[in-house]
Amino acid sequence: MTKLIALYRRPEDAELFDRHYFDVHIPLIRKTPGLRKLEVTRIKGSPIGGTEYHLMAEMYYDSPEAMNAANASPEGKTAGRDLMSFAAGVVTLFYGDLEP
Amino acid sequence: MTKLIALYRRPEDAELFDRHYFDVHIPLIRKTPGLRKLEVTRIKGSPIGGTEYHLMAEMYYDSPEAMNAANASPEGKTAGRDLMSFAAGVVTLFYGDLEP
Numbered sequence: 001m002t003k004l005i006a007l008y009r010r011p012e013d014a015e016l017f018d019r020h021y022f023d024v025h026i027p028l029i030r031k032t033p034g035l036r037k038l039e040v041t042r043i044k045g046s047p048i049g050g051t052e053y054h055l056m057a058e059m060y061y062d063s064p065e066a067m068n069a070a071n072a073s074p075e076g077k078t079a080g081r082d083l084m085s086f087a088a089g090v091v092t093l094f095y096g097d098l099e100p
Numbered sequence: 101m102t103k104l105i106a107l108y109r110r111p112e113d114a115e116l117f118d119r120h121y122f123d124v125h126i127p128l129i130r131k132t133p134g135l136r137k138l139e140v141t142r143i144k145g146s147p148i149g150g151t152e153y154h155l156m157a158e159m160y161y162d163s164p165e166a167m168n169a170a171n172a173s174p175e176g177k178t179a180g181r182d183l184m185s186f187a188a189g190v191v192t193l194f195y196g197d198l199e200p
Contacts, residue, residue: 003141005156007107041103043196044164047171051194056105064144071147094151096143 001036001098002067003060006083009090010054020086021055028079034066035059054090067095101136101198102167103160106183109190110154120186121155128179134166135159154190167195 011017029038037060043053061067070076083091111117129138137160143153161167170176183191 004147005141040199041105041196042199043194046192046194047104048193051192053194053196056196092146092151093148094143094146094153096141096153096156099140099142 001060001062002064002095003058003098004067004071004093004095006057006059007053007092007094008055008057008087009052009092011087011090014054017054017086017090025079025082025086026057028075028082029057029059031075032059032070032079033073033075034061034070036061064095064097101160101162102164102195103158103198104167104171104193104195106157106159107153107192107194108155108157108187109152109192111187111190114154117154117186117190125179125182125186126157128175128182129157129159131175132159132170132179133173133175134161134170136161164195164197 026038026040029035037058039058039060041056041058043051043055045051059067061070071080126138126140129135137158139158139160141156141158143151143155145151159167159170161170171180
């Protein structure tokens with residue numbers, strides 16, 4: 001299984017950010033084809049020192065190919081454009097495979 | 101549900117790092133009390149540009165209190181000392197709560 005991870009640093013206006021994130025962005029993500037699971041974590045702190053992070057979203061797909069197909073789909077492109085419209089300055093994207 | 105996230109940047113010697121990580125560190129993590137689930141992701145890349153990340157581990161606990169108790173336990177302290185012995189320069193730790 002492959003997952004795409006979006007890690008968000010704390011935005012300037014967290015309330016405004018969260019409203020767009022949960023009301024607009026998450027519904028767009030849920031429309032992407034082949035999405036098997038979505039897990040969103042609200043970051044609260046760090047066991048050693050502080051943290052710069054605010055939210056983390058993990059999008060699970062069957063394979064790297066399924067993830068690529070989702071990103072290349074019309075729904076994926078719409079979600080990607082939306083992401084860049086409100087989170088370009090705070091998001092880091094990476095993907096990987098689950099270890100057995 | 102609460103999860104503790106350990107995000108590892110690419111180490112200098114990934115083979116040596118992985119050997120210690122999977123043979124020594126993960127077995128120590130599995131011994132921490134209250135651990136409900138462990139998910140390790142091998143990072144492969146980013147959909148936009150590259151990534152500095154190598155591995156991500158997610159440790160799930162019932163609550164922040166259960167996570168704190170695990171970290172404060174003898175097994176948790178042993179795992180923490182081990183972490184600092186091989187990954188102090190590459191690991192970022194943070195925790196948060198799963199959104200419903």
